[in-house]
Amino acid sequence: MTLALTHVTKRFGNTVALDDISLTVERGEFICFLGPSGCGKTTLLRIVAGLELAEEGTVTLDGRDLSETPARKRNFGVVFQSYSLFPNMTAARNVGYGLECRKRPRAEIEARAAEMLRVVALSDHAHKLPSQLSGGQQQRVALARALAPDPDVLLLDEPLSALDAKVRESLRLEIRDLQKRLGITTIMVTHDQEEALTMADRIVVMDTGHIAQVGTARELYDRPASKFVAEFIGRMNVLPLDGGRFAGRPVALPEERQGAKLIGIRPEDVRLHAGAAAAGEGLLPAKLRNIVYLGNLAHLVLDVEGADNDIVAEIPGHAFRELANAPQIAVELPRETIKVLE
Ligand SMILES: Nc1ncnc2c1ncn2[C@@H]1O[C@H](COP(=O)(O)OP(=O)(O)O)[C@@H](O)[C@H]1O
Ligand SMILES: [Mg+2]
Structure with a gap:
């Protein structure tokens, strides 16, 4: 019926x-x-x-x-x-x-x-x-x-x-x-x-x-x-943008969403780079603030340079083992994974 x-x-x-x-x-x-x-x-x-x-x-x-x-x-x-x-x-x-x-x-x-x-x-x-x-x-x-x-x-x-x-x-x-x-x-x-x-x-x-x-x-x-x-559905990093920038650095957005004020990115969509790869255009330098290691997965809380918001990343356990001792880490927010939240 x-x-x-x-x-x-x-x-x-x-x-x-x-x-x-x-x-x-x-x-x-x-x-x-x-x-x-x-x-x-x-x-x-x-x-x-x-x-x-x-x-x-x-x-x-x-x-x-x-x-x-x-x-x-x-x-x-x-x-x-x-x-x-x-x-x-x-x-x-x-x-x-x-x-x-x-x-x-x-x-x-x-x-x-x-x-x-x-x-x-x-x-x-x-x-x-x-x-x-x-x-x-x-x-x-x-x-x-x-x-x-x-x-x-x-x-x-x-x-x-x-x-x-x-x-x-x-x-x-x-x-x-x-x-x-x-x-x-x-x-x-x-x-x-x-x-x-x-x-x-x-x-x-x-x-x-x-x-x-x-x-x-x-x-x-x-x-x-x-x-x-x-x-409410899953976990989301909710980040404010100021003139298209987060933590003072430009964030790549889809063309039609250039004016967005608030974006979201799922922890599993956050990409991390370590060591020499950590210095590049569009990357946000960060420090590891907290780690929850679950074996198959790791949840990392990242303190992004110049940002008020922490970013949570979820990565596979093996990727974390490579990353844990890196002196330098950078966060990438892949454009195609960014959600514009109004
Ligand atoms: N019989 C009632 N008298 C007065 N307020 C009520 C009554 N039933 C529900 N409410 C109010 O209506 C709102 C919705 O309640 P409810 O439908 O029970 O929510 P939920 O099931 O999502 O927890 C709440 O603010 C609740 O306090
Ligand atoms: Mg109820």
């Missing part, structure tokens, strides 16, 4: 939680709302779910306006951060709960619950209570419960953030896999950029109630539209 949000606005007293949000989620697409705490992700998801009312704007599903449809009639599956399973019901009964509410025949409910538990690989745990399951297992039950009534749209609000790192990583792939197999239109809220990059077809980066940028992981990483997006 195609889900469309048009000019959605929501205030809580004087707080503008959402400011004129428009977005289309394509059929079968996995969309992540990504942004720092308090930027409005949950509020937007709750409006889609019908759990919160927008002041302005509409939510439509395949062109049908949902304004008059209450949450329980929307046929959306929802999973929240806290497992929110019924503690006194077995896993199987939790999974079947949505169908129980719809007064489906008992045999159908049991068959569907068993099927969904098989899908999330918990068949052997059907008769356990939530307290007898691990966090990851409980969240898989919650997922099975959300999917059991065959919802039109799946909505997930930070479903993995209460789990430890290892479980979280394997569940990311599991959920992603399941979502693709079922072809269900899905929105997931997260503040974890790695989670969004791993799971989403497209990411909606949010900043204090508005959409900062929408794109695939690669689009956002390669062409961030602003400083906010550049720093």
